[in-house]
Amino acid sequence: MTTGSREHFEQLAERYAELRAAPCYGDPVTAAVVEVAGLRGSRVGCGPGTVLGQLARGFDVTAVGVDVSPGMIEVARSEVPEASFHVAAAEDLPFPDETFDAVIMRMVVHHLDRPRAFRELQRVLRRSGRLAITTTDPDGFESFWMKPYFPS
Secondary structure, three states: OOHHHHHHHHHHHHHHHHHOOOOOOOOOOHHHHHHHHHHHHHHHHEEEOOHHHHHHHHHEEEOOOOOOOHHHHHHHEEEEEEEEEEOOOOOOOOOOOOOOOEEEOOOOOHHHHHHHHHHHHHHHHEEEEEEEEEOOHHHHHHHHHHHOOOOO
């Protein structure tokens, strides 16, 4: 992740959850990802916040949050105390080889050095591990409702 992106999310950390679904909201994208990727009962690594809480509370997932922003991790720790958290970049994860059953990347892949991050994800995923990515179509970003929140 670029330094500019890191600073951007550090500034947003306190209010970022307001831009996401409420913790009690039954997010259909999260439910679909859990079903398609077979995540129930898995140990999953993913970013901070609302989705992590939904996974831990609603889908029997052992939740591990990773974010490059210390501020995001601080907010997530207060929102999802049942998860463990690590300040780290996707391109340099602090986990041993074959740690996770699955990894979820929601609205983050466009911020990464994808070749480096994907090699690192392959390393930390078990042989039968799954990577689930949700993102927006870059060609449709100009009309995406979240565009004002992602000026970079």
